[in-house]
Structures are given as C-alpha cells and as structure tokens.
Amino acid sequence: MKLKRTLLATSVLTVATAGIVGAESHGGMADSMTLVSWGGAYQSSQHNAYVEPYLAANPGVSAIWDESSNEAVAKLRAMNEAGNVTWDLVDVVASDAMRLCDEGLAMEIDPEADLAAAPDGTSAEDDFGDLLVNDCFIPQIVYSTTFGYRTDLVGDTPPTDICAVFDLENYPGKRSLEKRPINNMEWALLCDGVAKEEVYNVLETDEGQAQALAKLDTIKDQVVWWSAGADTPQLLADGEVIMGSTYNGRLFSLIEEQDQPVAMLWDAQVFDLDGWIIPAGLPADRLARVKDFLKFATDTQRLADQAKYISYGPARASSAPLVGKHAELGIEMAPHMPTDPANAKNTFLYNYEFWADYRDDLDAKFQTWLAK
Template structure:
C-alpha cells in the first residue's frame, strides 16, 4: 500500500467513526469484517448465524478488501470492528504493525487443522486456490492448461482478469517463466528473481483487467469481459454455477488460507474470542461447501463429504496434486516492498 493511499484510508476511517457511521455495528455484541460477496454470504450462513444462535451473541458485519482499512481504525484510535478476515500470508505484516491481538494458545486445537493454518494471531477458516478459469465459448474445452499458456497471448488471445496485488501474481509469473512449482519461492528468494517476476507481469500488463475484490472477479466472468481469469476458485465456481460458460482448472493453482483475527482495541474483544472459538468448530465448518466451493482449514470438517463435494474443493486430495502452497514467511518478509514495487510497475509505461 502506498503512503498516500494509507493516509487517505486513515483519514476516512477516523471521519466515519467520528460521524457515527458505524453506530449500528457498535450496537452489536460482536462486529465481523469479512471479504464480501459470495464468500461472506457463505460464512454468514454456515458459520456466523448458527454460532450466533448457539452463543446468544448478536453479530453485525462489515466488508474489508485490504488490511489497511483496519490498520487505519487502529491508528486513528477509532476501532469499530472486532473480528477481521485476513489472508494468512498477511498476518506477519499485520501483527508487526500492531493491528491484531495475540490469541490464547488454547483458542483451537492446532492438531485438528491443516499444518500452518493457525498461528499466534489468526485461525484459519477457508482454504481456497488462486486458479485459472477460461471461457469455453472462446477456447472450447482446451483452454490454457498452465501459467505458460496463461501468459501466451498469441495462442490464447484476449483479456486476463488478475488481482490488483503482487500476492499470487508473483508466483504465477515464476511459473510463466518456466520454473517448476516446487522452485517458485527459491526463485523469488533473490532480488533478481523478484524483479524478473515483476518484469514478467509487466509484459502481460496490456492484456490485463485488474480486479480488487472477489465479487468483482465473479462479475467479470458473468459479464464475459475476460475470457481468462486467474482468481479465487470459490468465486469462479460461483460464477460457473450461475451460468457463466467457463471451465476451472487446479493445475498450477496457488493454495491459500484465509483466517480470522481479533483487532487490537476491539470494543467487544471478549465476545470476539468466544465467537471465534465457536465458529471454528467442525460442526459449522463442514457446512461451508453448501454455499461456496471452499473447504475448511479444520480437518475434522471433511468427514462424510461425498465425491461431488470433494471435486469442487481446492483442499481435497484429488485437487491438491498439481497445486503448491503459498509461503507465509516469504510474504511476511517481502510483502511491503513488493506492494510498493508492484504499484510502481502498474504506473510505469
């Protein structure tokens, strides 16, 4: 995030809080900021509503597309959110910035979770992939099969939809350069490797429509504005389920985890802890795939799934084979600098 963008968000958050814009949210027992769109709808139905009923704790909800929004609340001393959904890769940066609180060690049993999906600050909730989807109307059944194909604008002409952020795109660019999945972060471990990946993204830039939210990526597919999408599998599947003529592939997909954290200075921190612990239970988590094609980070939630359900989940054994996991430590170390470099690349000619 650039300094000017952060300053703008900070001022906006302070102004909204002082004006009482969040009065309704503050009246709730706990306030949750999710990622919006189909993902938030799914979490509301599978997790938040039944947990609220079980605990007798009323919740209100907001949406957040960037952790800078909650950082602005903390820095302005005007915190109105209690629980915020984050990408697991961002938690190192977010905790270092003092935005989220350290969780009790017994908040969940980490042995029940996918390794690495719970840390001292965040509890994994959804497992998803950033994956390729392609229009069958444009390419038939044989669209791009990997990231080398995705970058090949002669063989596969047309606009690409990509997240307006470095996370995920740097990794995809390394694959497009011809490196194997198991060597992605080794390649990105050097300044030269990171620059080569940025240069590869810049090469594709004239053919990209940048999206900034999962709901926007879905809309691009539903409107047929991009015959190629590199986006979150649950949003892509939701667009396909709604009738968008696309095919989703997990080959060369990047496996990710989103998680729940509690905001430093949360006005309802005690309720937030109770709520977070409750929604983490497998009896709620198992219902996520009823509403969106995302699996849970809680391994106990997978008991009893049929083959049709597993086929739609990035985290199922049959779909894991040709994917690779995101490296949380890499983004903790390099996330801030890469955000600046990515923004500079987008603004350059």
Template sequence: MKTTLILTTALVASGFAASAQELNVVSWGGSYTKSQVEAYHKPFTEMTGIKINSIDADNPATPLKTQVEAGNVTIDLADIELSDAIRLCDEGLLEPIDPASLPPAPDGTPAIEDFVDGALQDCAVATIVWGTIYAYDTTKFTGEKPSKIGDFFDTEKFPGKRGLLKAPKRSLEMALLADGVPAAEVYDVLGTPEGVDRAFAKLDTIKNDVVWWEAGAQPPQLLADGEVVMTTAYNGRIFNAIADEGKPFQIVWDGQYIDFDLWAIPKGAPNLEAAKQFLAFSTDTQRLADQAKWIAYGPARKSSASLVGLYQDGKIEMAPHMPTNPDNMTNSLVNDPEFWADHDVELNERFNAWLAG
C-alpha cells in the first residue's frame, strides 16, 4: 500500500511524462493489474510498439481528478469505477467516447449492442463486471460454515474479527441486505433518513470487531495473516489467492454487490490518439475474454462469454467463478451509480463521523 501511495504521489506531483511511444495507464494493482498487463498491455505493445507504463493507485479516479483540475495531466488512461466515471464525466474531466469507435463483435454486431447494459457510458467503456463478496478462512470454523450475508454480522455464532472496506459505499448496502432488506429495495431504503440510520445501526453491531481495509490487495492478506476470520473483498482477489497460492478460503456469494470497472481518458491526456487506440484494442471481444484467464471477473461484452475457458494454469474452469454466473447472483445487488452520484458526499460525511464516534 505504501508503494502504491508513493507511486501515485509521484505521478501527480512530478508529472510522469510519456513520449509519443508510451502510455501511462493507471489501475488498481495486484492480481487485477496483472490480468490487464497479460491480456491487454503486452499484446498491444507487441502489435504497435507503444510501451505501457502501468501505474498503481488505491483509487485511480483520485489522481486523474487531481491532474485534470491542476492542468497537469500525465495519465493517458485510467481504470475507474462506474459511479466515478459518471461523476467525472458530468464534471467535464473526461474525454467523450464514441461507441462507434469501438470494434464490433466477431459476427459484426456493433459494440453498442454487444456490451452488457450499463457498460457503455458517455466517457467510459467497461471491461469487467466484478463483485464485492465476503470470504472466510475455512480452517477457522470446524462446525457450521458461514453461508449467508447475515452470517457476516453474526459474531456470536461466528466469532472473530471482520475485514470491511473503509467506505460507506458497499458497506451500507451490505448492512441493509444483512438486516433483511430485499436487494430490489436497498436503494429506496438507503435514500431515506430512516434507512441510513438502519444501515449504521447494523454496522454498529460489528464495529468493535472490524479491521478496516482500503486497497484491494489487503483483504486476502488479512485472511492469510489471521487478522480476520472473514472479510469483504473483490471476488477476483480471493479467487487468485485460492488458485495461485492454495489459500483455504471460501467465497460466500449471497449478498454479492455487482459493479463495473471502466477505462476512461482524462481531459488533456498527453497521448490522446494512442490512448483511444489502446482503449479500442483492449475492449474487443477476444481481449476481454483473455483477461478472464487471469482473474475471475466477467467480461463486459456478451460475445466474450463463450470464449471464457480455463484459468491460466490450464486446469480451472472459469465460468463457475464469474460474478455473473447465475448461481452466484441469486441474492445480488447491482450498484446504482446515480444514487451514489447524488448521495456520495453526505454519506461519506456521515460515515467518517460514525468512524470517529
């Protein structure tokens, strides 16, 4: 995490300059960035000769916004979440993206028809569908195992520390799901003062048992180090810990929170045309399917689904591990970016005050 912060600070402060034959691409680090490097960066460089400087940030939207507002942009492309993509676009900080500039599916279906609903935004193009789930260390429970979203909050039945994202987004929705609110009603409830109170009351029940995390690489490490017995996490990070490192972890899909990650180009990107070229290349059908060889995130194009096969080890079938697998979506909640665009500031303020209280 310290390395990430140093890299991000250096990128913002010193202007990590790129030549015409280099692109600065900012993403989230860890196994996720590795999947991008393998599926996108390496083949793009091989095809074009353009070098990709891959830079990590805890949240790539932060340095992007800072740079554009300062008029000192060195980022060419950033991987950001859906709510950030909408907000930054509304603020005029991102380049618009024409769907017609994106490659069609292999059968000729236009990109605008081939991407799943919500994946194409005015200023951003989704690459993956991912889930925030919770996972537990199977060696910590000898009898009954956690299986529902409510079990995460039941420290009497399942004692031990919990890892939780240090942010209201996803934490509040998860609390309401665990408190019995149907997924279809979560945002309606959270849009009321009573609903917000209810979510925080549920979080109160585990507040003294929480170890807070901020970067995606932290939850599997917290589990591995025994600092927590269960933690919320990005599903791909837990999958990689299981598949690559043989960790005794188990994902609980009940109450999964589904979201997109998208490529966005900042206003004033120093290598705009090359950035657009890379964006189009990395969001074609084959490239999105290739990423699924390296991490368990679902491709954002419909035509990629049939091309998803084995993990890079050549052994594990990836389809069952995708957040978009129907078996994993029985009680899932899809992020409402418009809700967060409207309520982000007030709920962050309430969350920070609650943390300090």
C-alpha cells in the first residue's frame, strides 16, 4: 500500500515536472511525438521529406515512428477505450479516416487555422480543394490502385484497356486481384458495359451486385487473390501472374528500381487518398506540438519534396509544379505520378460515401462468393 502510494506520488511528480519543463522550453509544446505510418518506402519518404527537416529546425524535439497504420483504426479504438492514447498523428487512408471521424476517435480540424496557405496566398482549403473529403482528414498524397502487366507474357499487343483483365482469350494466364470487393466490383461493372457515372448507382442494387460478381465469375479460376500490397509485385516478378492490381508506388519500384519486365496499365486507375488524422482527446501540450508539425509537414514544399522519394502525387494543387527528380534514381518523377495527364486519361475516384455504407454488406457477399 505504502509502496503504491509512493510510486503514485513519484509518477505524478515526474509527470508534473516533465510538464513544467516541457512548457518552459517549448512554449507549451511537448518535446516528443509519436507518428504512425505504414513502414517501408512510404514511411521513409515521409521521414526524409518532412520529419527530418522538422526535427532539424526544432532541436530537442524527437519523433518516434510506429508502423501500425494497417491496424490503426482498431488500435486507436482500443486505446480510446482504455483511456490512454499514445499516438499523436496517424497516417491512414481516407476511408479509415472517415470511420475514425464517425467514431469520434479523430479530431476535427480547421483547414484555415491548422494548415498552411500556399506560397501564392491561396488558402489551404482551396489548395487541397475536393481532396478534403472529411472533417478530420488532412490528405498528403493521391495514390492509385492500378494494374501492372508482364511485358514478356502478354503477347504482341500489350493491354491498354482495363477490360484486358477480364479478357482470357487474348490475355490468357493468371491475374492477381485484391481480396476485397472494393475496386474489383467497379472494374467488373465497367467491363460489363456499365457507364462510368452509373457504376455506383448500379452497385447499390442487388441486381447490380450480382452482375458484378457474375462478371468476376468469368475469371475467378484464373485469379490469385492478394491481401498485402507487396503480393502483386512478387507475383509479377516470379511470373506467377501476367497482370495484377496493386498501388502504383509498388509498381514504380518494381519497374524502375528493380528493373523487372513490367509495365503500367493506367486505364481506369482508382484514385484514393492517404493522409493524417489527429487522435481525439490529446493533452494540450502534445496537441500543440502536433499541430505545429502538421502545419509544416503539409505545406506546399514539403508535399512536393515527398514525391522525390515515392511516386505518389502530392495532395496540394500548388505542389504539383514543384515535383522534381527522384532523389536516388535521378529520373523525372512527374511522368510516374498517377495524376500526370498522360496517366490520368481515364480515372476513377473511389466513392467514400458509398463504401462507408456498403462495405459491410458487400464484403459479406464478396467473401461468400469467394468461398463458393
């Protein structure tokens, strides 16, 4: 009992002292922050583009990375229930940000106050434009889910059309698709004669869902289903599949960094966003630090810098002209961006509202269909 009390007193004292020291040295800001991201090349692009410069400009501040983004929603919910949120800034895809916002686990932000304006004075709200899809979400990059194909295994006429995926006659061989309904259902409908703007209206109905699954049925035997972003690049490199969907950055490194005989099929690429959320309920000093970092990390130059390390498009309009060459390979990055006009001739924007509603229902149907 006595020991417990002593321990408690000591820890309270320590916390209080730390708080006072922190307040004195950094104007009320905590001197360490925990950032959550995906690990791998993407996380290092963030580290190089804005975490390192920020730490250099703010000596005495430290940043800790936690590679938990793929479980961020579940972990954040668990932390929130335990009343001890240890994360300060979390990198998630937009649909997860939406769920976190819906659950009250992410803090709403005010783009005008919390984000930096563009160098030409355009407000942050206009600079991000439509990409601010949710009140809690600060987008960093636009990435796309698209197909790569083996140039040596597809014959003399390389595919240019998304429907090549469903064309077993001209492109025989296995293809890899993600083991979830999102994107696959849309592509199936597009190749089953549904107009692009009608896709989600059709997908809302039971008949439309059956139609999409029926189209997928035609290639089901030839599909390898992936669940990790690294699967398709590996399958392509091994020649297990002749084409497969994955994130465009993964294909970039397969083609440019690992020099594999693979090319991009940009047609009907699905744009999606990745960005930051601030967990709800941070103490004032940590919140102040994280807001300070966030303003810096999402400004025009920093987002453009990130494109030096990875082929994802910056989420700010004003960053696009500043995108330069790859930091190591020295090649121009602009033509590898999903947002480049040559690549973005036919694109598809992920419908967040639709999937927030239909995800559970369609997933149950999709998994049942898979298990058949």
